[in-house]
Amino acid sequence: MSTDAIKRPTYGNWRRPRRPGLGPLGLLGTVVAFGGLLVTLLASLVSLGAAIVVLAFTSVFLAPLALRTTDGRNVYQLLxxxxxxxxxxxxxxTTYVSGPLSRRPGGRFQPPGLLARTKMYEGRDAYDRPFGVIHHPGRNLYTLVLGCEPDGGSLVDPEQVDIWVASWGDWLSRLSHEPGLRGAQVVVETAPDTGTRLAAEVLPRIAPDAPAAARAVMEEVVERYPTASSEMHTYIALTYGPTGGPKRDVDDVITDLSMRLPGLLSGLVAAGGGAAHPLSAERIAEIVRVAYDPAVAPDVLSARAEHSTTSLDWADAGPAATVETVNTYTHDSGVSRTWLLTLAPRGTVRSSVLRGLLEPAPGTRRKRVSLVYRPIDPATSARMVEADRRAAHFMATSRGGMVQARASSEIRAAEQTAAEEASGAGLVEFSLMVTVTVDAEVDPQEAAITVRNLQAASRIQMRPADRMQASAFTCTLPVGILPWEHTLVPYQIREAL
Structure with a gap:
């Protein structure tokens, strides 16, 4: 008896965007280098000393641009x-205090930092379900949040997993055609199970005349089962901006988003997202409230189980006090630390490459893994893939002699990307952030060890978001904070540096 081997599909072919310019200098450094050489030649016509001064000044300016870290940051950016x-x-x-005893007007617990000026609105979709819309007035961005319950890959045929991955890729490519979409965010949050939902489901169903042994068994199950279980939630935040037409008011934007929801939700269901649904304004406020104060998670679940609502308003979803240090972010009952992706898995990977990173981590209060996507419009995608294709061929042929293995691999990857883009595939830039929250009395270095082990298993490299822990913590919340939209220097200019 013989059985055919099952071939497991692999994935990959992602590439880091090629920086314009010569080597590590970037576009700005290249322009300065050529400009400095031109000025040096002109100065040499006057005197040799003037030419040496100009050349020295140009070299001193270009040296910090040429020195870069593993994630591409130069000395000027670090400074x-x-x-x-x-x-x-x-x-x-770096210190934030809110509430009735603070100096902030109103006495509310407004979310801090990048969420300080946000406003919450609520609309109704085609099925009369409420959905919350977060408005970022500074950038005129609107965010809606979707919740889903993914089916998972356990005991699922590889063919079905491949279909889900293909459907997810198709859903991401459709985002490039969404009018006004600035970015998407997928957040997977894990935490130890509090046991509140199990107790609310089991204890009221025990009959008053039940045998003592049966009652004792059910009570023991309710007491001990949560210690070995965990809860996992998946959220998808979509952020929209102005489309270039006439300025619209909030009601028009909410109406437009309500008409887009059915198509977005159906695509998530086909990609293995399970029962996808929009989140109400109250539910979004609860997520943010629990993230800043993990100790209130059982109270929120108890209130929702008993009264089916918490009546929590967005203006009270923030913490009472926060303190940001170089490498930690302390907020109410937790201490968090965030890591940023510096290198994606090289080569081909399987569908389970991030499973260890997404699973609950022992010894942590909460953990959030945030995947951030920036869809690229089809016109820009075509120019980018053709530029990468020409650059790969140029780098392979400019060395002379035998083509190196890395150069030939880049050629194959560029050709495959160009062929897939020409056949209708979308181009998306992505990054990943991980936030780990522990209790205040736990050493944050234990969380660092946990993340280091998880990233090694997932074949990725990450660095801590030191000196920007507060902003990074907010970026991992499912509230649609896109890092490139909240920088002082536009990301188009930053990418050229």
């Missing part, structure tokens, strides 16, 4: 980060 941190620390921006 800007440290100067910004010292400025925030000097003016007291």
């Amino acid at each position: 800007a980060l440290r100067i910004g941190w010292m400025k925030r620390k000097a003016n007291g921006s």
